[in-house]
Amino acid sequence: MEKTYHILQLGLSGAIAWVSAKLGILYPVLCILFGLMVVDYISGMMASKAEAVDHPGDLAYGWNSRKGAKGILKKVGYVCVITVAMVLDYIILYVSAQIGITVNTRAFFGLLVAAWYILNEMLSIVENAGRMGAAVPDWLLKYIAVLKDKIDDEGFGGE
Numbered sequence: 483m484e485k486t487y488h489i490l491q492l493g494l495s496g497a498i499a500w501v502s503a504k505l506g507i508l509y510p511v512l513c514i515l516f517g518l519m520v521v522d523y524i525s526g527m528m529a530s531k532a533e534a535v536d537h538p539g540d541l542a543y544g545w546n547s548r549k550g551a552k553g554i555l556k557k558v559g560y561v562c563v564i565t566v567a568m569v570l571d572y573i574i575l576y577v578s579a580q581i582g583i584t585v586n587t588r589a590f591f592g593l594l595v596a597a598w599y600i601l602n603e604m605l606s607i608v609e610n611a612g613r614m615g616a617a618v619p620d621w622l623l624k625y626i627a628v629l630k631d632k633i634d635d636e637g638f639g640g641e
Contacts, residue, residue, distance in 0.1 A: 508568070508589045511596045515564075518603035519557050522610065526553060529613035560599050568592035594633060601630040 502509040527545050534544030570591045578585045605626045612618040 506588050508592050508596065511593060511600070512564070515560075515596050515600050515603065518600060518607065519560070522603045522606045523550075523553055523557070525607050525610035525614070529610040532614040564592060564595050564599065567595040598630060598633045601626055601633070605630065 505512065527550065530545035530549070537544075568589070568591070571589050574590075575585055575588065605623065608618055608623055608626065
């Protein structure tokens with residue numbers, strides 16, 4: 483049993499190292515995003531529970547499996563969009579290499595989209611904390627929203 487555990491551990495470590503080497507700077511960013519997705523989902527469930535306690539008998543409040551499934555599907559959609567952005571990065575790198583243009587970055591669109599989703603998850607987590615009754619500084623919500631808007635407005639170098 484212990485030998486099987488060590489083989490699985492070695493295989494998983496190797497797979498993580500390979501993915502990390504292939505993704506470069508995008509790997510830690512995606513790890514942060516996936517961690518925040520989990521925190522957002524859990525905080526959303528807790529916020530729904532807090533609202534259900536505050537509004538007993540009102541079916542508009544509280545957690546249900548339909549809302550949970552929709553949240554998971556939305557996060558799967560995030561992964562799909564990031565994948566498309568990463569493929570776009572790859573196509574740009576491949577085509578530029580074929581025509582003799584040197585590109586100094588391996589990840590641009592993938593990184594930009596992942597950062598935008600990280601800010602989106604952070605905003606959602608803070609909002610969920612507020613729904614749970616935690617005091618949330620207005621400046622924090624505004625700061626995250628401003629950063630997200632900056633990526634929207636200037637993500638491609640501005641005008």
